[in-house]
Amino acid sequence: MAVKLQSIPQQRVTGSRHNPMAEPPPVSLYYATRHARRCSRDGAPPLGERTRSVATMSLSSHDHAFVPPHRLLMGPGPSMVHARVLHALSQPLVGHLDPIFLNLMNTIQASLRTLFRTENEFTIALPGTGSAGMEAVIANLIEPGDRAIVGVNGVFGSRLATMIERSGGIPLRIEAPWGQIISLDAVHDALSRGGPVKAVVLVHAETSTGAWQPLEDVGALCRAHGALLIIDAVTSLGGLPVEVDAWGIDACYSGTQKCVSCPPGLAPLTVSPRAMEAVRQRRTPCHSWYLDLSLIAEYWNDRSRAYHHTAPISMLYGLHEALRLIHEEGLPPRFIRHQLNSDALLAGLEPLGLQPLPPAAHRLPMLNCVTLPEGIDDTLVRTQLLQDHGIEIGGGLGPLRGRVWRIGLMGESCQQAHVLTLLNALEDIFAQHGWLDQPGRAVQAAVETYTQSQLSARRGA
Amino acid sequence: MAVKLQSIPQQRVTGSRHNPMAEPPPVSLYYATRHARRCSRDGAPPLGERTRSVATMSLSSHDHAFVPPHRLLMGPGPSMVHARVLHALSQPLVGHLDPIFLNLMNTIQASLRTLFRTENEFTIALPGTGSAGMEAVIANLIEPGDRAIVGVNGVFGSRLATMIERSGGIPLRIEAPWGQIISLDAVHDALSRGGPVKAVVLVHAETSTGAWQPLEDVGALCRAHGALLIIDAVTSLGGLPVEVDAWGIDACYSGTQKCVSCPPGLAPLTVSPRAMEAVRQRRTPCHSWYLDLSLIAEYWNDRSRAYHHTAPISMLYGLHEALRLIHEEGLPPRFIRHQLNSDALLAGLEPLGLQPLPPAAHRLPMLNCVTLPEGIDDTLVRTQLLQDHGIEIGGGLGPLRGRVWRIGLMGESCQQAHVLTLLNALEDIFAQHGWLDQPGRAVQAAVETYTQSQLSARRGA
Known part of the structure; x- marks a missing residue:
């Protein structure tokens, strides 16, 4: 082995793009010779387009390593990701059929079952974003001609x-104003209108x-009418109770970039035996x-492991660690944390004139949708938040564009420090534009909420 | 702000799963009170299933952090990932609509165009594995009733x-024995048989x-017959010339976990203007x-940026860095590296009795499929390689199960040191089972190939 080795790292450093005047690596002659030899030996045409193109290939301009700026992510997702999850993402790869990796898949399944509160065997993470979870459930459970009630x-x-x-x-839409919920009565009416209904679909x-x-009560209604219950838990999973078995949910999908606080790219999904049937x-x-x-089930099933796709290995490393963090915290404390920070945020937003859109009984703690008062410039504030303070919040979609902000408190993003930092930044910006006379009241109102919760906790202890 | 803050980290440490006898965090009383207050205020039913379930929620058994073992990945993918790409994966997140991230998407598009050798505006990375790329192309370009010629x-x-x-x-299959290619004549015959053909699809x-x-010559044939040309470049992209524009390819998809050497989970994809039409x-x-x-185009288009899905941010960080490494090395040196290491590997496998399955003119450098001689135990060797040497190679699929090995030399996995390490391990195992009389010849044959390439490079220089 006393051979002068071909040095690949050296080629990287002396490549023609870094030093356009350098000669091409001499070993390219080897490639040309090799291909000429191969072609002549096999009677194939001499060096054709394939080899010519190698010689004339041009390269794009050299760009720089991407160094992301610090961001406080308080929009509708992605949420911030814990350092332990980021570290897991950076671990070297193993094969997707390596026994050690298959064992990791089993662990992830068990951990997802705990999070979804289910014993469903089919509990996995799909190789796509939350929308892939949505599509997987609909494309598999809704066949041509099937009628499905959907809350819009x-x-x-x-x-x-x-x-x-x-x-x-055929979607049978139950419409409600944006910000309102779909009432149980409306679902009952739709189910009772006659004709088979394959599924009821709610967000x-x-x-x-x-x-x-x-x-809580939709599942029983669906079963009484022979319909499956499909639930979109993209934003709720990990921040609110999602009781798949207790509530009789047949298919429930989520995304990783909300309250699970893993980067986007996977869709946790659980399907009941009756839906799999x-x-x-x-x-x-x-x-x-x-x-x-049905194919994906055979891949995630430890007894068959039939190859379907190459699992997104690094993302599953990350999900595994994100689930460990969730279970270390515990679900009840995690839900309490989301509720408390949301209460404090809303208390702080009130003096700024920002009122929640949904009625009090139906406000999500992890996604606080608040209406803007007259005279506040939506784009100006969000741009200043991002550029001057490094804080991202979400704007309104569709009919709510320019009328609301969507402030996320999801997973790792849901911290007292972040609530106070955002409120302080909003007070700064509002005061700067003359929209606020007495800065300080927003932060103070939030602080009082935290104080009250400490006091009542002490009284209870 | 002189408030005793609710300590989330502390909850993590003292959570009930770590110390089952510990009291539940007292702040849970806050949650119960908060929900009772909310329900009574709104006339909603008192604490229902939702709140009860929080109290009775159980948690899964605690598992450990995943620490992957060292693996030499020389199977059909995933390939090994450069430390710079792993580092990129671990960077903190920014929002998927953050101007800084949108700019990164533009850079990735430009870099992918250079790799695909195309000027197609629609050149992106899909949020799914290589199979998602395959499905995207087929599901969009093949409509009900469309006839498509496909090489099988x-x-x-x-x-x-x-x-x-x-x-x-309607797939019009051109079949060829496994290991053989689809001949241009067969494509020509299929196109000339009459009836419209929407697309020709080849791997x-x-x-x-x-x-x-x-x-090289299929594109012109397709255009002459008004058919689109669809190419699966999952395993070739980054290891072989893929000349999208020069070869008249209309849609070409790949995966990140082969010669691009990024973890699995993204599908690079380019589509010609005529296919987008x-x-x-x-x-x-x-x-x-x-x-x-058509929806994804509006998201990746810098002029519209219509929200479709949440981009897999961390994976795109990784892809960006993997593409930088590719362009730093340069495409021609990269292709030469793949060819040289494959030649050395095959030279080394010959003394072990392992012969390539495809004919000499049509052997992939990055995926070396070799037939096993009589008497070699497929599973035994691959198990020993993995367990004793930490080396992964691939077995055969379908009719080739137990009959071939698939040895990958893709991207970062394609290194002289890996070739020699694998050959040495195979010699060890073969000798151990009495299948080899003279160990050392495999490594020696590979070394001679490297020496020869150095000599001819020197003669050429």
């Missing part, structure tokens, strides 16, 4: 109705409006091969 | 035919067989909303 009170209910149509289904946490949809009994194959749950 | 000479050609069927299309690098499909002229909406290219 924001962007994501509308998206669900679209997906039902694209799967060949637990409508990210576009901040409305918190009650779900519906998938297996389909009259026609699912249009989607990539999201075909 | 391995697993991925078969998968393409399945996807064409699921999109309502550039068939990962299941190691066959390298020539593509076909997408926009569809008679029916694409079944898939998640992979609808």
Whole structure:
């Protein structure tokens, strides 16, 4: 082995883009010779387009390493990611069929079951964002001609109705004003109107409006009418109780970039045995091969492990660590943390004239949708927050554009320090534009909320 | 602000799972009180299932942080990932609509265009694995009733035919034995048989067989017959020339975990203006909303930026850095590196009795598919490689199961040191089982290949 090795790192350093006048690496002659030899030996045409193109290939201009600025992420997602999760993402790869990785998949499944509060065997993370979770559920459970009741009170209910149509289904829309919930009575009426209904589809946490949809009693109603219950828990999972088994939910999907506080790119998903049976009994194959749950089930099933796709290994490292953080904190303390910080935030926003859009009984703690008072410039404030303070909050979507802000308190983003920092920054900006006479009251109101919670905790202890 | 703050980190440490006898955090009383107050104020039913469930919630058993073992990844993917890419993955998040992130998306697009050798405006990374790229192209370009010629000479050609069927299309299969290529004549015959053909679909690098499909002259043939040319470049991109514009390819997708050497989870994709026109002229909406290219185009387009999904931010950080490494090395040196290491590997495998499956003119450098001699125990060797040496190579799929190994030399995995390490380990194992009389010849044959390339480089210089 006393050979002078071909030095790849050296080529990187002396490559033609760094030093355009340098000669091309002499080893390129080897490539040309190798291909000429191969072609002549096999009677193939001499060096063709394939080899010519290598010689004339140009390279793009050299850009720099990306160094992200510090951001306080208080929008509708992504949320901030704990350093332990970021570290997990940076671990070297193992193969996606390595026994050690398959064991990690099993652990993730168990951990997701605890989070979804379910014993469903099919509890996995799909290789796509929350919208992939939505599409997987609809494309597998809604067949051509199937009727599905869908609550439409924001962007994501509308998206669900679209997906039902694209799967060949017939969406039976229950509409409610943006910011309101879908009433149990309306679901009951829709189910009782006659004709088979394959599924009832509701959004637990409508990210576009901040409305918190009650779900406790829908499952029984669906079962009484032979319908499946499909729940969008993209924004709620990890920040609110999501009781898949207790509430009789048949399919529930989420995303990783909200209250789970892992980067975007995976869709946690759980499907009940009765819904999996519906998938297996389909009259026609699912249009989607990539999201075909019957195939994906065979991949995540430890007894079969039939190859389907290459699992997103690094993202699953990250999800595993994010789930560990969730379970170390414990679900009840985590939900309490979300509620308390939301209460403090809303208390602080009140002196600024920002009122929550949804009614008091149905406000999401992790997505605080507040209406802007007259005279406040939406874009100006959000731009200043981002540029001067490094804080991201969300604007309104669709009919709420320019009329609301959506302030996220999700997972790692949901911290007392962040609430106070945001309120202080808003007071600064409002005062600067003459929209506020007495700065300080917003932060003070939030602080009082935290104080009160400490006092009542001490009284209770 | 002289308030005793609620300490989240402390809750993590003292949570009930770590210390099951500890009292629940007293602040939970705050949550119960808050919800009782809210319910009574709004006339909603008193504390219901939602709140009860919080109190009775159980937590899963505590698992450990995942520390991956060191692996030499020499299978069909994932390949190894450079430390700079792993570092990029661990950077803190910014929002997916942050101007700084949108700028990064533009940079990635430019960098992907250089890699795909195209000027296609629609050149992006899809939020899914390589199979999502395959599905996106088929689901958007093949409408119900469309006829598509598809080369089937391995697993991925078969998968393409399945996807064409699921999109309502009619696959016209050109079959070839596994390990062989699809001949230009066969494509010509299929196109000339009469009846409109929407697309010709070929796999550039068939990962299941190691066959390298020539593509230089297919594009002109397709254009002459009014058909689109769709190419699967999952395994070839970054390791072989992929000349999208010069070869007249209309849609070309890849994966990140092969020769791009980024973790799995993204699908680089480029689509020609003429194929995008076909997408926009569809008679029916694409079944898939998640992979609808007309919607995704509006998100990646810097002039519109219409919200579609939340981009997989960390994965795109990683892809950006992986592309920088590719362009720093330069495409020609990178392709030469793949060819040289493959030549050395095959030279080394010969004394072990392992012969390449595809004919000499059509062997992929990054996926070396070699047939096992009689008497070699496939599973035993691969298990020993993984357990004793930490080396992963791939087994055969479908009809090739137990008959071949698939040895990957992709991106960062494609290094002289890895070739020699693998050959040495194979010699050890073969000798241990009495399958080899003279250990050392495999490594020596590979070393001679490297020496020869150095000599011819010196002669040329």
